Amino acid sequence: MAGLVLPALLYPLMFLGQGWLSKIGEETLEAQEVRVSHDLSAAEPELAARFLALLNQRIPIKLDTLPPGSIDGIEESIAEGTLESEQHARELAIELTGTDGHLLVYALPNPDSPSGTLFRLHFEGADETCREAKDRVREAFDELRAELEADVFLIHFNGDPAERWTTESVDQADESALSGRWIGRILPLIAVLVLLSGGSYAALAAFAGERESGTLETLLVQPVPSLDIVWGKFGSVLATGLVTLGLNTVSLYACVSLGLGSLPGAEAAGNDPGAWRVLSSGLLFLPVCLLLCAVLCLVCGKARSFREGQHYVLPLTLLAMIPTALAMSPEVELDPFLACLPLAGPALAFREAMVGGLTPLPGLLAVGSTLLYAWFALRQLGHLLDGEKVLASQSTSEELALRRVQSRTALSWGWAGVLGVYIIGGLFQSLNPLWGLLATLWLLLPLGAILSVRGTASRAGESLPRALGLRPPQPLHLLGALMAAPALARFAGEWIEWQQRVMPLPSSMTQVSGLPESITNLSGPWLFLVLAVSPGICEELFFRGAVLSGLKRDLSAWKTVLWQAVLFGAVHASIYRFAPTALLGGLLAAITLRSRSLFPAIFLHVAYNGTLVLSGLDESGEGPLAWTSQAWVPWLIVPAALLFLVPARRSN
Amino acid sequence: MSPPHSPAEQSQPLTPPASSAAPAQAAIRARDLCKNFQDPERGRIEAVSEVNLTCVPGEIYGLLGPNGAGKTTTLRMLSTILAPTSGSAEIDGVDVQKDPLEARRRIGFLSTSTGLYPRLTARETLQYFGKLHGLLGEQLDERVEQLIAAFDMSSFAEGRCESFSTGQKQKVSIARAVLHDPPVLILDEPTTGLDILASSAMIDFIEDRRSHGACILLSTHIMSEAERLCDRLGVIHGGRLLAEGTQAELLEKTGEAYLDAVFMKLVREAEGARSPG
Structure with a gap:
């Protein structure tokens, strides 16, 4: 009963709580005294005086006038115009304001307009009070700008000419x-x-x-x-x-x-x-x-x-x-x-x-x-x-627990890998996109694969490479994997096009790849190595190697494929890429199960990513996919037959 | 736990009394009963193969066999939960496949895995299952009262089943199984997991039902229990009924002095016959 009623009380509590908290927050911030250090000596004295007067109205506020020459070092650094000098300017600003987070505002000659003035604000975004100070300074600037515009209109046009015509929207919806x-x-x-x-x-x-x-x-x-x-x-x-x-x-x-x-x-x-x-x-x-x-x-x-x-x-x-x-x-x-x-x-x-x-x-x-x-x-x-x-399949809980231990462990490792890529991989890539990506692929995933597969291998009495599926492949499977890649890449393109109808990509993501410049600026072979070979090997080692090795020992083939699809879709951390990557993950898992070797999946993954990289490099936008533009489905039949009809190579 | 009084002593039978059936008519009859399962790992499994057995009113028939012998599967087919792969079975003259609902009205089924609803009281449990058997109003209340009195449950009748001891749960389960006064009782390892008192009370209950003309088919792997209770025994192993008869007949047939020796000899013979060479 409580389970039914309590959720119904959620909305009143949420709305009332939200309103109360935001009101308290606003009142608290408004009552907070902010400190602003300023050096406006480079601005016109009248302009600076009007601005400070407006700022002074936003109480409680404490204005500190910096001694002359305080910002000289900053001004020189900005004039250099490099990333390093900009960073140096920030460091100097922090020295002036100290670490207690008050705001610094100063005036400089505007480099884009010889007669103009540039007002720069330095604030600490992580500090709530400092953000409040920034808002008050911006308000003062906006008010000053409006006053100046009104002055200009009064002098030249006897009032704002734009006020002679106005627009008004009327929403007719009830x-x-x-x-x-x-x-x-x-x-x-x-x-x-x-x-x-x-x-x-x-x-x-x-x-x-x-x-x-x-x-x-x-x-x-x-x-x-x-x-x-x-x-x-x-x-x-x-x-x-x-x-x-x-x-x-x-x-x-x-x-x-x-x-x-x-x-x-x-x-x-x-x-x-x-x-x-x-x-x-x-x-x-x-x-x-x-x-x-x-x-x-x-x-x-x-x-x-x-x-x-x-x-x-x-x-x-x-x-x-x-x-x-x-x-x-x-x-x-x-x-x-x-x-x-x-x-x-x-x-x-x-x-x-x-x-x-x-x-x-x-x-x-x-x-x-x-x-x-x-x-x-x-x-x-x-x-x-x-x-x-x-x-019919009734078993004791102990039997069930024993039977499922391998798949449950593998699944836990799979999700740990996904979270590891999100958190640790994200941290690596925030430090350096290119090396962070390589570290995620070549350190994080192989390490996860080895740690994850150790238990599976010891339970099965297998060597680590064997448990990872690193067995000699059937050559025809490798051929099928290579042949399937271009048509699959075309399929992914068709899918994304269809998906656009139901889940349009945000405009920020419609850019070519959404990849950072340090990666897109790489030359072709390096790009191929980073975006095709590395994921093809490392992601396969972890997902189709280690995780699949544990899952398949307890679960049916289709459940194994399903979990692989979910994990592989999830690791790509994008709702827009979930479906195509999940489909690819499921397919790679099915191929690995069928071929009893990891190599066909690695070949297909490398070739698939490689095809997408090559088509991205091609100016015409089609590149190696051009030949698949007509009737790509038949191009999948031969590789599918090779992959799924040719039996796996016998193990020794 | 004190031995339960016979509910039949105080109850108005809901179906014709078991003893009223003609002695010659079998209360349970299984003919060539087979059950195969498809296991994803092991392929097709013959859980029960060509089992024939007959049990008459006023008789206790024991299916004796180790775990995995096919006892539970046989009892589940007879109690209509599982459909036989082939063969047929009748309960009190009713074909379990053709008319499973009618067969269920004539069966009281109890196993170690049948549970009770934890949030229902003992009385609510009996009322709920009484309604499933078509009892309503005063008839239901009267029958529930009879059972509470007969099984000495009045001290905990209003308590939730989740708070009961093993013995109390056992009483509620037995009362639930005989609520409709069935002429046939099918009991799957009835004393497994019970302490000495509860186990003894269960044995008393079974003997009591026999004395009132019910036909009881039970499975067990406890030799002493089989020796004490069963009028006839069927030794089952690997899904096959290896031998059946009274205890004396089985001893005579195998030339052994004890029932466990009989059992071991029959199992060894069956395994020897199965293994090649």
């Missing part, structure tokens, strides 16, 4: 549509999260928990059809999910309507989106509730214990968030294709309905397709309590 616009974007994601978190406890208790405690077996010997039992359990999961969702929605609606606060992206608090509008648009989301609760039951029904079920719920939640989050991007428009995508369709339809812009065809497609998916899921539920499945 209040509910305005409020509905952002609530429509954010509510689908909240609804999915709330449904999954609310329904998951019920599903875990009803399926995984009962299986663990043995009550499921007791139920199966009662004179009740197992289908009735499944429906009863599904009903309780759905009811729990709906009640949690209902309470949350009412709580959010009440907070918005009563003006307690606004969610990120909202223009103003207190806009009532209209209960009827929320309710009628919410009906579009009912099939999603059916689908998600059915999937929750299916997932929890597979788990042999409550704990195992918990491990499944988090990935399911993350997976469900990806398509639902599309509704948060205003660039993504609802079309018939997107309407049929699970979760994405209803989320976009809900968003459109909240602003009153939903057209019948996509709306019907979104609801119809989701009902269809829900029906498939519910049909699967019918087989969930088949005694064969519930009992």
